Amino acid sequence: MRYKWYLPYLFILLAMVGLFVFRLGPLFFAGGMSFTDWSMFGSPGWVGLENYIEFVKDPTFWKIVWHTISFSLIFVPIILFGSLILAVLLNQGIPGTTTFRAMYFAPVVTSTVAVGIVWRWIFGADVGMLNFLLRTLGIESPPSWLSDRQFSLVVVALVFAWKRLGYYMIIYLAGLQDIPRTMYEAARIDGAGALAIFRKITLPLITPTMFFVMIMALVDSFKNFDIVYTMTRGGPGTASTTLAYYIYQHAFELFQMGQAASLSMFLLVIVGGISVLNFVYKSRWVNTQG
Amino acid sequence: MKKIFMVSILILTAGLLFANGSNDASNAAPTVKADEPITLEYWMWDPNFAEQQQAMSDRYEAMHPNVTINLTALDPKSYWTKLAAMAATKQMPDVFNMHPNSVEDFVDQGALLDLTDMIKKDFNKEDYFWSVMDSSFGVKGRYYGVPFAWVGSVMYYNKDLFDKYGVEYPKAGWTWDDFLAKAKALTKDLDGDGKTDLWGYGVFSRYAVYDGWILQNDGDYLNREKLTFEPNNNAKEAIKFLYDLANTYKVSPHPKDYDLDKKKIKLIFQQEKAAMISEGSWNIKYMRQDMPADFDWDIAYFPRGPHWKADTMHAWADGISIPASSKHPEAAWDFIKFVLQRPADDYYPGKVPFYKKEALSDAWDDFKSKGVPPEHKTIILKYGENAKHFYTKYWKFWRGYASAEGSGLSEFIDASLNGEITLDEFYKNADREANKMLNKAYR
Numbered sequence: 087m088r089y090k091w092y093l094p095y096l097f098i099l100l101a102m103v104g105l106f107v108f109r110l111g112p113l114f115f116a117g118g119m120s121f122t123d124w125s126m127f128g129s130p131g132w133v134g135l136e137n138y139i140e141f142v143k144d145p146t147f148w149k150i151v152w153h154t155i156s157f158s159l160i161f162v163p164i165i166l167f168g169s170l171i172l173a174v175l176l177n178q179g180i181p182g183t184t185t186f187r188a189m190y191f192a193p194v195v196t197s198t199v200a201v202g203i204v205w206r207w208i209f210g211a212d213v214g215m216l217n218f219l220l221r222t223l224g225i226e227s228p229p230s231w232l233s234d235r236q237f238s239l240v241v242v243a244l245v246f247a248w249k250r251l252g253y254y255m256i257i258y259l260a261g262l263q264d265i266p267r268t269m270y271e272a273a274r275i276d277g278a279g280a281l282a283i284f285r286k287i288t289l290p291l292i293t294p295t296m297f298f299v300m301i302m303a304l305v306d307s308f309k310n311f312d313i314v315y316t317m318t319r320g321g322p323g324t325a326s327t328t329l330a331y332y333i334y335q336h337a338f339e340l341f342q343m344g345q346a347a348s349l350s351m352f353l354l355v356i357v358g359g360i361s362v363l364n365f366v367y368k369s370r371w372v373n374t375q376g
Numbered sequence: 377m378k379k380i381f382m383v384s385i386l387i388l389t390a391g392l393l394f395a396n397g398s399n400d401a402s403n404a405a406p407t408v409k410a411d412e413p414i415t416l417e418y419w420m421w422d423p424n425f426a427e428q429q430q431a432m433s434d435r436y437e438a439m440h441p442n443v444t445i446n447l448t449a450l451d452p453k454s455y456w457t458k459l460a461a462m463a464a465t466k467q468m469p470d471v472f473n474m475h476p477n478s479v480e481d482f483v484d485q486g487a488l489l490d491l492t493d494m495i496k497k498d499f500n501k502e503d504y505f506w507s508v509m510d511s512s513f514g515v516k517g518r519y520y521g522v523p524f525a526w527v528g529s530v531m532y533y534n535k536d537l538f539d540k541y542g543v544e545y546p547k548a549g550w551t552w553d554d555f556l557a558k559a560k561a562l563t564k565d566l567d568g569d570g571k572t573d574l575w576g577y578g579v580f581s582r583y584a585v586y587d588g589w590i591l592q593n594d595g596d597y598l599n600r601e602k603l604t605f606e607p608n609n610n611a612k613e614a615i616k617f618l619y620d621l622a623n624t625y626k627v628s629p630h631p632k633d634y635d636l637d638k639k640k641i642k643l644i645f646q647q648e649k650a651a652m653i654s655e656g657s658w659n660i661k662y663m664r665q666d667m668p669a670d671f672d673w674d675i676a677y678f679p680r681g682p683h684w685k686a687d688t689m690h691a692w693a694d695g696i697s698i699p700a701s702s703k704h705p706e707a708a709w710d711f712i713k714f715v716l717q718r719p720a721d722d723y724y725p726g727k728v729p730f731y732k733k734e735a736l737s738d739a740w741d742d743f744k745s746k747g748v749p750p751e752h753k754t755i756i757l758k759y760g761e762n763a764k765h766f767y768t769k770y771w772k773f774w775r776g777y778a779s780a781e782g783s784g785l786s787e788f789i790d791a792s793l794n795g796e797i798t799l800d801e802f803y804k805n806a807d808r809e810a811n812k813m814l815n816k817a818y819r
Contacts, residue, residue, distance in 0.1 A: 126464040127485030146809075211635045233632035233790075321782020322632070322790060335779050338457045339772050341481070 113354075120348035126341045137348035146324060147332075153239055154329040154356070158307040160243035161250075165303040166296065169251050173258030174288065187259075191252035198249065202316025205245045206232065235325035238318050242326050246313045250306060254299050261295030262288070293372045301361060308357050329353045414707045415444045417469035421455040428722045436714050443707060463487045468699035470708045474521040476512040476692045477777070480769045488520040489698040494709050495519050504730050507763045512693035523693030523730040524716055525723055527657045528760055529588040531678055532750075536671040537562060537574070537651040546676035548755070552593075552617060555679040559627035562651040572629070578641055578650035579618055580631035581782075581789035583766070583775055585641060585654050588690035589614045591764055593681025598766055603818050605774070605785070605810035607803070610683045615792075615799070617681070622793045630794045637781070642667070654678065657756050660726035664748060675750040677759050689756075691763035693730065728756055774813035785810050 120137055124130035141147040172190055176183050193201060208215045211230035220228040231237045265288065273283050311330040314320055320327035320335070327335075329349060337346035420429060426449035433445035448469070450458060456478060462468045468487065482488050495509075505526060513521035531546065538545055543561045546554070559576025566573040579585055590597060595611030598604070607615065621628040634640055634649070642659060644650045646667055663669050677687065696715065698708045716731050720740035725748075729735045738745040741754055772778050776786025785806050792802040 125485060126460045127482075127487055144812075146812075211633055230632040230635060233635045315779065319779055319781050321787070323787030324783055327783070331779075335773070339779050340770060341460045 116347040116350050119344055120351050122344045122347075124343045126343055130344065133344065137345050138351075140345075141348060141352065149324060150327050150329055150332050151352070151356070153324075153327060154308065154353075156239060157243045157246075157310060157328055158304060158360075160240060161247050161307040161310075162300065162303045164244070164247040165250060165254050165306075166300055168247065169254035169299070170258050170292070170296070172251065172255045173262055174284065176255070177259060177262045187255075190255055193249045194252045196249070198312040199316050201245065201249050202313055205241075206317055209241055232318055233322055235322050238322060238326040242310070242313055242317050243307075245317065246307075246310055249313070250303070254303060257299055257302075258292065258295055261292050264295075265291045290373045297364070297368055297372045301364060304360055304364070305357060308353060329356075411442050413442050413444070414704050415446060416471055416704060416708055416711055417446050417448065418711070419448045419450060419455070419459065419469040419472040421450055421452045421473050423449040423451060425449070425724075428718075432715060432718055432722070436711060439714075440710075443711070445711065463699070466701045468701060470702055470704055471696055471698060471711055474513070474695045474697040476695075476765065476767045477771045479513055479520055479695075479697075480515055480767075482697070483515045483520050484769065486700055489700050489702055489705055490518050491520060491522065491698065491709070492518045495522065498709075498713060503732055505728070505732065505735070505760050505763070507761060508691060508693045508730065511691075511763050511765055512767075513695055513697075521695035521697040522712055522716065523695040524718065525727040525729055526691055526693040526760065526763070527727055528689040528691030528756055528763065529584045529654055529678070530657050530675045530756065531652055531654050532645060532659070532663070532673060532675055533652045534645065534648060534669075534671055534673050536673075537648065545674065546679070548677075550676070550679045551684075552679050552681050556621075556625060556627070559621065559652065560625065563627045572626070574648065575629050575644070575650045576627035577621060577652045578634075578636065578644050579621060579628045579654070580636035580641060580793060581776065581786035582638055582641065582655075583777065584638075584656040584690070586618065586789060587766055588654060588678040589618055589681070591688040591690050592678040592684055593617075594683045594685040594688075595681075598768070603768055604814055605807060610681070612803075613683065614681055615802070619792050619799055619802075623795045628793070631790050632794045636790075645669075657726035657728075658724055660750060660753065661724045664725060673749055674752055675755065676752065677755055686762060687759050688762050688764050689759035690765060691760050692765045692767065694727070725753075726756075728760060768814065768817065770813045770817035774810040774817075783809075784813065 119130065121132060121134055122130035123133045123136075176187055176190075209217075209231040211217060211228075211233055214231070216231070217228040229237055231241050269287050269291075270283060273287055278286065308328075308330060310328050311334055314326055314328055314331045315334070318326040320331050329352065333346050333349045333353070336342045336349060418429075418433065420426070426447065429449070430447055433447055437443060437445060455473075459468065459472060463482070463485065474482070474488070479488070505523070508523050508526040509519070512523055512526070513519050533546060535545065537543075538558075541561055541564070543558050546558070555577075562574065562576040563572055564574040565571060590607075590611045593610045593614045595608055595614050597607035597611045597615075599606040618628075622630055629636075629644075629650075634644055636644070641653055641655060642662055645653045646663075646669055648671065657675070660675070663673060677689070680687075696712050698705055698712070702708055716729075718729065718731075718734070720729050720734040720737050721742075723729060723740070725742065729740065734740060735757055742748050743751050743753055766775065768774075773780050774784045776782060776784035782790070788797065788802045788806045788809070791797045791805075792799060797805070
């Protein structure tokens with residue numbers, strides 16, 4: 087069969103259609119929508135930058151941006167180091183590894199709603215299990231974890247990290263398998279201890295996986311709508327409201343699609359900006375082999 | 377640039393319209409012959425009520441062989457989103473449930489049919505709870521929906537606890553002083569550890585729990601002309617009284633100590649941690665069936681404040697509307713009139729039929745007919761003759777409801793009841809946040 091210039095394009099056609107219809111199409115649509123006052127009912131009216139200006143001037147918006155970033159600042163380090171520690175422990179070949187691996191992965195496949203409900207109960211102020219334990223230990227007035235603005239966002243971020251830890255642990259395990267055994271053997275022959283091996287061999291060689299985990303966890307941390315919805319509904323007040331949740335409120339409670347779209351664009355810029363920064367500074371800490 | 381964006385949006389919107397089936401052309405022909413086969417799409421938000429509604433639809437179909445009713449019962453969480461999406465594509469169902477907290481939003485968008493002339497022609501005011509109709513579906517003097525049932529906020533009290541501590545039951549016309557004396561007598565440290573185990577009353581920011589107090593002091597926190605948050609002195613007096621219940625008299629817990637929300641408020645009553653709570657009358661069903669109370673209980677109305685003028689019930693309706701784009705408005709209207717005749721025992725125990733004949737029947741007063749509590753369920757009928765509420769556009773956001781239940785006014789009410797902010801801070805914050813949303817809604 088003779089080569090035709092269009093043949094390669096035919097092979098990627100389906101994928102491109104999917105990309106445009108389900109990814110780029112909605113993205114451009116949302117971008118356009120953000121310059122309108124579309125409320126789902128009538129026709130969209132052009133408002134230019136009004137939606138953006140309104141949010142920029144609104145202190146509540148900046149409070150919510152800060153909550154969104156705080157959520158990531160709690161979630162990402164826990165994922166980055168917590169799942170690495172779990173993966174390293176489970177990579178030792180000790181008995182029961184498979185069971186532990188399954189246990190840590192179970193929350194990943196459990197519905198967020200179920201996770202939210204169970205943890206809501208655990209963190210309950212009056213009859214919650216945690217406060218019951220704290221009272222048993224002599225703490226008379228333990229905090230109202232989910233009704234106190236000091237704690238609610240932190241608690242939701244911790245629960246979300248607990249849910250996602252197993253997923254990233256599996257990615258790290260795959261990364262750990264890639265490190266040549268010979269390096270560990272050579273280090274042991276040279277008399278290196280477990281900590282030195284981890285610091286000098288595992289950590290440097292796992293950095294490409296770490297970078298991948300960091301980018302994925304960062305994106306993950308912004309997709310927190312369902313855990314916020316289930317656990318706190320953004321409250322008390324807006325103490326645990328994040329951008330994803332704020333977008334939902336504008337789109338599906340107020341039906342202000344134009345404003346919701348402009349919020350989505352803010353989110354896109356934040357996620358995109360942080361990812362770009364990560365790639366820029368990648369070479370400073372990521373070791374690539376070969 | 378602007379043109380490019382607008383053109384792209386129009387193209388994409390048009391694409392969506394076509395993808396959803398293009399039968400807009402038939403919109404131009406609303407006239408229907410009497411024997412022409414008609415299919416009415418009816419959407420409702422309560423799947424638990426679907427069986428009764430289906431039976432009603434079947435009866436209607438039997439009487440009107442040319443009409444088919446397609447009933448869709450959606451979960452309340454997805455109902456409004458799907459309805460709005462249908463409105464966007466001018467594909468709304470022929471008949472659908474409507475709530476006063478959304479009616480203005482839909483009217484504003486021209487999505488609802490003005491039913492005023494039909495209502496005036498076919499309804500006799502004396503046969504219905506008309507104040508509920510006026511307050512729930514009247515927008516600028518026109519009607520855009522018809523209530524089929526209505527509900528209101530009431531006070532639930534635990535008769536066993538009242539008996540145990542020798543406290544007299546609430547009587548019609550009781551006052552805030554009476555209430556406070558009872559609440560104090562019922563607030564107890566049962567195990568002597570210095571902490572309250574039984575509270576006289578449980579209160580938090582929820583509209584169904586809180587707002588009835590304002591009305592019973594002839595108060596209003598809305599400026600109804602300017603549509604701004606502007607509590608008058610009587611409303612401020614009620615707000616201070618409620619603040620004092622939690623922070624000064626300490627007969628109500630801080631909401632955060634029990635994570636009070638719409639479920640927990642009922643739980644503290646069920647678990648006998650609070651002797652009185654206020655909530656919507658539809659929770660009679662909850663107390664009876666969903667989580668039956670193993671103690672004797674009853675309901676009363678909110679006590680009268682120092683500036684009370686007339687018993688005013690915090691009440692609102694569940695109604696039915698027809699879309700402005702309806703192809704069969706006459707058939708839809710005929711079906712609505714039939715639905716309003718639904719027998720009283722078809723309703724949830726705390727919901728009152730809009731049609732008085734059914735509401736005043738023994739079937740609805742099931743304490744009289746079956747001996748099930750609450751004994752004084754019929755007080756709802758009396759107080760419902762004068763109904764009022766605080767719904768406006770964007771109400772969910774500025775008041776704090778659904779996905780924003782802890783935001784808006786609710787945020788600052790709870791913070792004040794928790795003792796985290798003073799009343800002055802409450803007014804300052806509430807004024808800023810509530811009016812921000814109200815300005816947005818009515819600008």
